[in-house]
Amino acid sequence: MGKMIDFMGTLHTSTKRDYTERVCKHDKPALVELAARFDKDYWDGDRTTGYGGYRYMPGRWTPVAQALIAHYGLDEHSKILDIGCGKGFLLYEFLQLLPKAQIAGIDISQYAVEHAKEEVKPFLQVGVASDLPYPDDSFDLVISLGTLHNLTNYDLYKALQEIQRVGKKNKWVMQESYRNEREKVNMVNWQLTQRTFFRTDEWEWFFQMAGYTGDYGFIFFE
Secondary structure (H helix, E strand, O other): OOOEOOOOHHHHHOOOOOOOHHHHOOOHHHHHHHHOOOOHHHHHOOHHHOOOOOOOOOOOOHHHHHHHHHHHOOOOOOEEEEEOOOOOHHHHHHHHHOOOOEEEEEEOOHHHHHOOOOOOHHHEEEOOOOOOOOOOOOEEEEEEEOOHHHOOHHHHHHHHHHHHHHEEEEEEEEEEOEOOHHHHHHHHHHOOOOOOOOEHHHHHHHHHHHOOOOEEEEEOOO
16 A cells, blocks of 8 residues: 655645534535535535635645655656546646646536636546546556545445556545544534545555555545
């Protein structure tokens, strides 16, 4: 199995969150039902049902792309896949840094792909992580940020095997997790689309069970 690497910590902690608002001030199950459609309510609706407007912000994703490029030694000949790519903002940053690289993105949300950044829209498609439409060993780097925890554990198992199959060597997946009871409660209160609630050691066990050998990272709700 690979290593735990944090490429996202600074970006994640830059956003302030009220972990109890969705539970104490709203009908949380109703919010979850709206968010789980991964439609306008999730991406561009109210903050209570998702991002509250998922817009491209110049420079926001640049450090993440730079760190991934540097760590995995990517160059203009690299092929990069983003599973759960959303509107393609991170893939766009890869192209800014490596204009000749080949990118691909897949997301379950038709809305996200249709409203993706125009420059990368031709490289995106709607699909599921558990059944990737790519040949074996297609990509030099496969990434998935904040997506795998949205899967039930049986689909997660398939998705990890699919990531292993289509990635030649380098892989990095990031998901929400917890290390103590406070982080667990905060995560459960805040989440809208999460289906798998694993502690960090449970994630690592599951990676091994699925035969996933890539790297991984976590974000926490402290």
